[in-house]
Amino acid sequence: MSPFFESSTPRPVLLGQYPLWDEALALVNRDLAATLPDQETLRLLEAPVYGEAENVYVAMANGEWHGNFLEPESADDPVCALAAIADAAQDTVSELLWQAWPLCAEHGLGMHLHEVDGQPSWWCAGGRTPHDPAHVRAAVGALDTLVRPHRPNRKRRRQPGLRDD
Numbered sequence: 001m002s003p004f005f006e007s008s009t010p011r012p013v014l015l016g017q018y019p020l021w022d023e024a025l026a027l028v029n030r031d032l033a034a035t036l037p038d039q040e041t042l043r044l045l046e047a048p049v050y051g052e053a054e055n056v057y058v059a060m061a062n063g064e065w066h067g068n069f070l071e072p073e074s075a076d077d078p079v080c081a082l083a084a085i086a087d088a089a090q091d092t093v094s095e096l097l098w099q100a101w102p103l104c105a106e107h108g109l110g111m112h113l114h115e116v117d118g119q120p121s122w123w124c125a126g127g128r129t130p131h132d133p134a135h136v137r138a139a140v141g142a143l144d145t146l147v148r149p150h151r152p153n154r155k156r157r158r159q160p161g162l163r164d165d
């Protein structure tokens with residue numbers, strides 16, 4: 001193995017190295033767990049490029065990623081960090097799983113990242129009629145509050161003869 005290749009091997013980013021990215025990734029992982037519960041959590045990997053700067057990526061559990069590295073400046077601001085992490089996670093998940101992510105549970109459409117009132121959020125283009133306009137589904141990290149509205153009752157066993165709706 002050449003020295004170049006060895007030095008290019010991506011390695012995990014240590015927790016705490018980029019605190020705002022860690023927090024942002026935790027939020028995005030909540031969205032991932034809420035929408036694709038079979039997926040393992042995403043993680044940050046860093047890979048040196050030509051022996052110079054460390055580029056950090058949002059990768060799947062198996063170490064694969066797709067798309068651009070995180071802009072280093074985004075690690076200094078909570079909103080920028082969340083937007084950057086969500087964007088990179090969307091690239092990685094949708095490209096590697098070959099499916100739009102995250103989907104709007106109401107319309108079945110892939111959502112886009114929009115900043116709403118200073119909060120990175122998932123935006124859906126809506127249905128085809130004027131009565132079904134584009135909408136903001138949830139802030140990044142809050143999809144679980146929508147996908148599982150009946151959460152407190154989920155673990156209750158369904159009993160014969162009883163309806164839980």
Ligand SMILES: [Zn+2]
Nearest residue numbers: 104106107124
């Ligand atoms: Zn929608």
